């Protein structure tokens with residue numbers, strides 16, 4: 001596995017802090033896109049996040065440290081998919097993430113459309129059999145198939161619950177789904193925090209605590225950026241109104257640490273960059289670094 005150099009890697013840091021051997025954290029880029037249904041561009045996501053990350057500050061005032069220099073963050077060269085079939089593409093990603101987990105690394109996977117998350121979830125589940133999945137999204141992605149594909153981004157969670165226990169999945173921010181998805185959630189016992197229920201205060205004032213209460217001690221996060229309100233992240237294939245703000249989301253991660261639970265890995269997907277709306281890219285890059293800060297500053 002070759003790494004990206006100083007001017008291309010996450011946070012644009014020197015080799016001393018970004019070589020694979022010495023870095024505890026590794027960024028995997030999976031720019032895969034085959035099924036986007038509305039607006040395309042998710043294959044540009046990893047590159048946009050890496051480019052924007054050069055403008056993210058190393059220092060975090062909440063934790064008063066520079067995590068990147070304490071732990072090291074290596075960025076692997078983006079996986080090349082060429083015209084690979086979706087299952088072959090997923091296998092390429094899974095093998096890379098598995099190899100890094102075997103080396104004891106903390107792995108962050110950047111997409112790409114949400115389909116790619118199947119691979120890092122499979123890889124992490126092998127090493128962390130008790131992990132919960134914390135799924136941020138406007139969509140529940142539980143359709144059995146969509147536009148003739150079982151591996152559409154709209155079906156990603158339906159594929160995950162074929163090998164992973166559905167009652168250990170916690171979804172947050174859902175606000176667009178079909179009736180069959182709503183039924184699957186009820187039948188399979190998926191713990192879904194709908195946006196409308198949060199806004200109607202059905203989970204109480206501290207809904208973030210209720211989300212974390214539902215999780216086991218080890219947490220894998222799969223983060224579709226369309227979970228955010230389109231005013232926060234407009235650059236995504238299927239933006240939906242009535243989403244979430246950045247600061248209220250951080251409260252979930254603070255609550256994870258308060259409850260002494262642990263983030264063991266994550267992926268961030270579905271950023272589809274729009275040139276004049278570059279704040280989406282920077283916000284996503286900051287989210288990645290902030291999540292790493294919560295994972296390590298416990």
Ligand SMILES: [Mn+2]
Nearest residue numbers: 138139224226
């Ligand atoms: Mn989505």
